[in-house]
Amino acid sequence: MSVTTAPEATTTSDPPAFRWRWVALFVILIAEVMDLLDALVTTIAGPTIRADLGAPESTIQWLAAGYTLAMAVGLVTGGRLGDLYGRRRMFLIGTAGFVAASLLCALAQGETTLVTARVLQGLFGAVLLPQGFGLIKEMFPPRQVGSAFGFFGPIMGLSAVGGPILAGWLVDADLFGLGWRMIFLVNLPLGLLGLFGALRFLPESRSPGAPRLDLGGVGLISAAMFLLVFPIVQGRELGWPSWTFASMAVALALFGVFGWFEARRQRRGLDPLVVPTLFRKRAFTGGLVAGTAYFASMLGFSLTLSLYLQLGLHFSPLRTGLTTVPQAVGVIAGFGLSAVGGLAHKHGRAVLQGGIVVMALSVLGFVLTVHGTSTVTSWQLAPVLGLFGLGMGFAMAPFFDIILAGVSPEESGSASGALNAAQQFAGALGVATLGTLFFNRAAGGAGVTGAIETVLWAVAGLLALTFALTFLLPRVARSE
Incomplete structure (x- = not known):
């Protein structure tokens, strides 16, 4: 789970009655469980997946790296999407997309489709996860916010202990002859429960005066991250051709361009993706x-x-x-x-x-x-x-x-x-x-x-x- 600071929220509808706040919290925790499990399961199931698909060794790395890399790119803007277009709406979109990507993972017949689906999981997860923190601050009075966030610790602990065991058992049990595919299919009932709960119990909220999206900054930082990670994963299998080193050099240059772009954007009075003064x-x-x-x-x-x-x-x-x-x-x-x-x-x-x-x-x-x-x-x-x-x-x-x-x-x-x-x-x-x-x-x-x-x-x-x-x-x- 990512540690984040939720922005202050202003509701556009009345918060749910007190008795439903804890039900709504349970819905948010479902999203956390899906993310925590999917961040862990391919670490255990990777060798089995690779053997079953006849994929190269780099596939094991991409199953984990594709998810986290997409999450890194999406988290930068995921929270702002909720501020601009509504946290409940983005929660629903993120959950639906995550479930669909999980189903695509389970149905994948080749490594390219599977890794692509993992990237989609990461992107939709980045849209989904930040909304929960803002919604909690929206739904609970200040004296209860700490208690609400206190549930995340046990959930993280249980997922950390149970996730690898669940993944290993599902792969070994080969339920319905599906083998490793079951590690993704378990997201379907969880996600559908989350969708139903979100539709029924989550209030809509957004922040007035929310900063606009910095799509140029997102593009630069995304390209820099990808151009650095891709040659490191693929270089060994390809014999480290010269373009892999060129790609890493370009990536480092793009990180510098990103810093310049953000400073320029702030000077023009626009909202930067990352406040440049932080780096001083x-x-x-x-x-x-x-x-x-x-x-x-x-x-x-x-x-x-x-x-x-x-x-x-x-x-x-x-x-x-x-x-x-x-x-x-x-x-x-x-x-x-x-x-x-x-x-x-x-x-x-x-x-x-x-x-x-x-x-x-x-x-x-x-x-x-x-x-x-x-x-x-x-x-x-x-x-x-x-x-x-x-x-x-x-x-x-x-x-x-x-x-x-x-x-x-x-x-x-x-x-x-x-x-x-x-x-x-x-x-x-x-x-x-x-x-x-x-x-x-x-x-x-x-x-x-x-x-x-x-x-x-x-x-x-x-x-x-x-x-x-x-x-x-x-x-x-x-x-x-």
Whole structure:
């Protein structure tokens, strides 16, 4: 789930009676569950999907990267679409599109159709998800908003634990002979329930004076992201032709052009996609780079861990999902412990740095566990994965609040949107980079065990970079 700051909303209709507010919240949570499950399931099912379709190895990367890359592009404008055209309307459009894309995934007969459908899932998810936060602030009085948002934590935790298990079980169970296709078909009843609930219980709302869409900025940042990720994923299979390096160079240039375009747009009195003054703030730029390194390491590690378990240790999808449970439980525990006595709020940067150190130590423990052996068991991996998850929980708890502490209140909306997009883009970049590193090492004679060791050292390097950049951040989050 993306962490975002919802804009203040002004209703165009009376809010529902009190008793229906919690029903409406349940409808919003359905959307969160669909997104969380679909962000996780292909990590477990990827090797099976690739084998069934006879697809190249890069397909496994695109199943994850296509979704997160599209989400990164869409989240920048998804919230503004709700402000302009109505949050309930965009919620309905996003849900309907997400369900349709899920059905297309389930019916896909080739990797191109499947990856395209995953991209559509990401785009419609980016339209859907931001609306829930604005609607919650619209429906609930201020004293109950915190309680309403409090439901997201347990939902995230249950999805993190249950998602991989559900994906593995559905693939192994081969219900109705559908195999991996069931991981997408489960969205149909959830989505239809969400559509019915939205039509019946969600109020319509929008923000007066909402900023206009910056389509030029969207086009530039989308092109830059795609031109960077695409050659990283495809370059290995194509033998790294010269155009792959040219594409990455053009991508870096387009990021610069995007910054110039946004500054020019602001000077002309138009609404920029990202407020340019943010990049003159050390805390924000440092946090953006740190976040990119951090989330790239997390998502890349998750994919390559699944590849190692299934291709190297020959675990079934279900056993793979069960093996990752300690990591998910560790994340929940880390979040919970960081909240005790307001620990994350009082000692934000120290808690963040401590979490990163714990993650790095667990990575070193992982290297020692797998080095020189091909017979590692789930129980042997449980301690290091649990420790990795615990560090994740501690690090993520104060992360966004600490970065946003360095921006002014009028910039917080733009900063939050940029951080959410960067989080998703980092996931795509991590899947592309670490996935390519894994396949390259595995095919180059190191084997799957050697490949995962190389990836683990790369993850350790990204965590070290993240730790160094955290010193640019404020010590604590801004007080309310």
